[in-house]
Amino acid sequence: MKFILDAEQRLFGETLDKILTEADTPSVIRGWAAGVHEPGLALWRSLAETGVLALAVPESAGGAGPLPVELVTAFHELGRHAVPGPYAETVAVATLLDRLGDELERGSEWLEGIAEGRVVASLALPTLPALPAPAQASAPYALDADAADLVLLVDGDALRAAAAGEVRASLDPARRLPSVVAGDVLAAGPSVAAAARVACDMGVLATAAQLVGVGRRLLEVSVDYAKARQQFGRPIGEFQAVKHHLADALVGLEYARPLVHGAAVSYGSPDFGRDVSAAKVAASEAAYAAAKIALQVHGAIGYTDEYDPSLWIRKARALHSAWGSPAAHRARVISSLAGA
Amino acid sequence: MKFILDAEQRLFGETLDKILTEADTPSVIRGWAAGVHEPGLALWRSLAETGVLALAVPESAGGAGPLPVELVTAFHELGRHAVPGPYAETVAVATLLDRLGDELERGSEWLEGIAEGRVVASLALPTLPALPAPAQASAPYALDADAADLVLLVDGDALRAAAAGEVRASLDPARRLPSVVAGDVLAAGPSVAAAARVACDMGVLATAAQLVGVGRRLLEVSVDYAKARQQFGRPIGEFQAVKHHLADALVGLEYARPLVHGAAVSYGSPDFGRDVSAAKVAASEAAYAAAKIALQVHGAIGYTDEYDPSLWIRKARALHSAWGSPAAHRARVISSLAGA
């Protein structure tokens, strides 16, 4: 078992980092937030060329997956660069379609489209099927469904086609949250419920990886800022209070990362769900803590819409509760352990 | 209404501070911990001479009370000096006896004895009657009952005489925790239950005041230590990390104090119980936070039995859960607010 990335996986991450650095994601985000989707969709297609969208699609449908370790490597970079778009949702949809297999008439067609980057998918999960009962509360929205080619809705044990309704604004301007209008039932029964549970876990895992990347970037920019910004005649990074804030952010992130990696490694084992939830708890808390520290270290400028780090600060808070809050995932961890 | 102490109340506090400073309480505590009660009982009698033990006893029984503001003033000093002995328990017993009045044959005799410092009392409350149901859990011990002249047990709606059983050791060496052997029923019925609720609130209030005093002393000694102790060629109090720890301790204590005072002021109003619980939450948290900060600022020496501040550090933790944990009192605050 590999508890660190191998050379090829590291190279994959570095390649994505390079593409995303060149893509100038802040301007893509600001466009996406205003409903100008094309630059974001172009980036989607570039990422598809590197294979990002094929990671949750099985080889039988033209994909390369499931490759959970590569998936969290990619999502870490998506988070570091705050890439807008329904990436985690598309991964969940791919997992769902894969699990349902021939039950869905157009399943393999969609899967191929996802792998090739032609089909942007989104998903509404009014309850999170992987979580125990009182923690399942979720949102009746499908992220960026107004930019998606395929929108699905899991409604109890029925899978339905869906369409984007009215868009609600999120604290994170890159997260557009349309409600969904339910359409035809595409499949129903226990197989849908079972597939939705795994799909949900994959969405959670992708989001946890993304959160660690978001937090990591916030730490990077805060360290840079603390070295450069002068107050009282010296860089603020000389002050112990600033040092200790930033050290705390690092400690949180350094321990969230192995939980995310470990969850990816346990894909397919009975512990996968428990480990995914543990990863989401730690990643949410670490990224949100990093965001608050980034805000405190930057001061007023971090509180400013036009200054790029605020894009990451807002995303950390929004993803903190997306795909299940830390409390919801703690409930899942405990119920898994108690049931074991 | 007075939200600060008047001149006379301040003088009372200063007098107690003087007496207790002269009494060298650390040596009294170490004796008490070893079962050598006499120096502690002598101090009890000195404090009775200043009127401390008369504050919860009504004038009709030779006391001066109830005077809740003076009571919290006194308990603040008892905490600052970590005075050993069942003071809060005796206040609760006095309140209980006062409320039950003629229902108890020897009630007024005991009350007189308490006011004069002749009767040291203790009390076992296997449940805390002032708290809502799931938060009532308490301990079947009567603090320092082995040094007490009068030991009572509230057993449902019966009040019983009791005797000290086997002594259990606490983290706080000054807290000796005998189990109780139940004796005769002295009174029973709804009047006992009602009296026990008020008595419990008075015990909680006294403990909250004591906790603020414990925390205050820990802050004082930590500030002194930080000014004197040199590391890396300068006083550790110059380091921002130490400064910020100590500032945080002060903030917590500065806001616990008005809650304690405010609860004393609301004695007799319908909000008394709610306010007492709010005070206990804040005092427990602030004192325990001050204890952990004191330990961190002192380093190894604060972790040492023979160094006096550790007596306060241990007391802060023990009183954190005594007379109801913060969680139990939060439940009470919410149930009072929801019921209002």
Added chain:
Amino acid sequence: MDLDLSSVEPFRAEVREWLRTHVPAAPLPSLEIEEGFAAHRAWERELYGARLSVVSWPEEYGGRAATPLEWLVFEEEYYAAGAPGRVSQNGINLLAPTLFQHGTPEQLARVLPSMASGEVIWAQAWSEPGAGSDLASLRATATRVDGGWLLNGQKTWSSRAAFADWGFGPFRSDPEAQRHRGLTYLMFPLDAEGITRRPIGRIDGKPAFAELFFDDVFVPDRDVIGEPGAGWKVAMSTTGNERGLTLRSPGRFLAAADRLLDLWRERADPGDTALRDRVADAWIKARAYQLKGYETVSRTDDIGAESSINKIFWSELDVALHETALDLLGPDGELEGDWLEGYVFSLAGPIYAGTNEIQRNVIAERVLGLPRAGR
């Protein structure tokens, strides 16, 4: 001092009744956008009409000479009634106390009534790109000319300045003087010739601040507050106020805690003790802040650096309270709405008016007496 709470009951009742009949049924639009700014200005005028906009001021300027206790009571009632945020607060809480201490009679008579009525809304112009918490490093200049001063340079993070009428702040009038010396405190109309303002969106995009660029802006002598060159002392008298109770009155948090309790009743599983404990803590802390307020107005001595204790307490309480609300809202917590607006507002608390790190230094050095670090 003994506070006679019962003696203020008639005042409380009057305020409560007026608010009951006047507070808009639907919340006004956010005061950080143009439409909301105008609506809040109109509301200030309505308050002024009832002599409720500046209750603690002398009657001649539109107040009621209310005692500090009456002011606390006013604030409790005001926020309990769900009344609108105060678009005039920078003027009322930051400039007016400075003027009462350092202003001329002419300045008081000219500035205060139009501030009280909402006719003139004020923006604080202190920070500069290179000087956030470190005010002594200000660089925007005031140059002596005949009959007044010419302002040059840049200010930033000027709250309300996107839509406000006038601004105030310290400028360096003696370029030779170092740090705390040679600053002059001035007032200026934001539409003066030579001022360019650029609105800045806060973290939710609303233009809550502006950058101000000064290019030979003439300010007459009558708009200097206090002695020229004594701007640091004048500024510090504002700072003391800003960090005390006035910037965030206890009533504000009591009302927010009550709304949080309502949200908890509506939304939470009553058995969810994790959320229950956080709701309880918010209420307990709001209550502590209320009692601390009563204590403060009972004292006759100067609270001095203790105001830093208040600033840390309310700002951290405010963040925690709103985080609890977002967590209660669960997946809806990220959606635009009143709680999110309150959360965004709360996030500024630990940063502005002196970061909480600076406040902790002040507490450690000036309240606890710890040694200042060598440079």
Added chain:
Amino acid sequence: MDLDLSSVEPFRAEVREWLRTHVPAAPLPSLEIEEGFAAHRAWERELYGARLSVVSWPEEYGGRAATPLEWLVFEEEYYAAGAPGRVSQNGINLLAPTLFQHGTPEQLARVLPSMASGEVIWAQAWSEPGAGSDLASLRATATRVDGGWLLNGQKTWSSRAAFADWGFGPFRSDPEAQRHRGLTYLMFPLDAEGITRRPIGRIDGKPAFAELFFDDVFVPDRDVIGEPGAGWKVAMSTTGNERGLTLRSPGRFLAAADRLLDLWRERADPGDTALRDRVADAWIKARAYQLKGYETVSRTDDIGAESSINKIFWSELDVALHETALDLLGPDGELEGDWLEGYVFSLAGPIYAGTNEIQRNVIAERVLGLPRAGR
């Protein structure tokens, strides 16, 4: 490096089986008191008999040359079985790594086997009354004499020294040299002529430390570790180890988290989500520390200052885990017992082996690259 977890299963099974049949049914008395010290020493001998006391050492010194992964697995099994605390840990974790790096073959052959068997138990003697986290200010001296050194001065907070057999630590051998220079690292028997030891009670009264007074204590040259005068470098090689995984192995926290979960099942209202969340966090963090351990042993590079990250993490996890246990015990939390003993032990974590404040400085400066403060 690819960790083959399945390849270590036979080793895991052997360890588990041995522990199942050998771990004392009732807990031993606390190792911080004389009776418990003796019992734990006997247990070390028993472990040694099964070649389980120092699994990662070479076979010639009583070990099995276990890989780092095998060591992690051993620790997981050891603590999961509820086996006794390791009274030899100061020697095994702090002195042995130093000897492997700087010791002579003679020293290795002489010191290690008796350490492995528990025959000689070692105490660390580093701190001095004036030098806690600031090791460069040490003042106890080693003076050159014929064939060796004379030790004078005082050490304090020497863990285990109340009952241990030998001690080790740095002494100032060049009184002219400043701070990091002129230290020499030595070993000495605690019953040597000229040593007075005074046990110090830790916060629960148990004599977990001692003060050591040195009055012309002769130490022969063969008990110097590394070059005379190079004691700082020798000491730092121990420090790196101390802050890494070896001082607190992941297995310890996994086992504690599992016991906490049991306590929660027994004691808690399952609806009490406040406690449930804290139990979940303890488990999640223990799991994170386990995975971080696997990651660390998969790496081939030096973790260097990153060990400071581990030290903060495990020490804060340990305190939080035990506070949760005390809160679960409610009013019984203050009573003497295993959880209270664990809590007391945990409180030392953020202080010793370099306070967590020092560790945060190290992380900020050496991992994140922030500037050192000017003096």
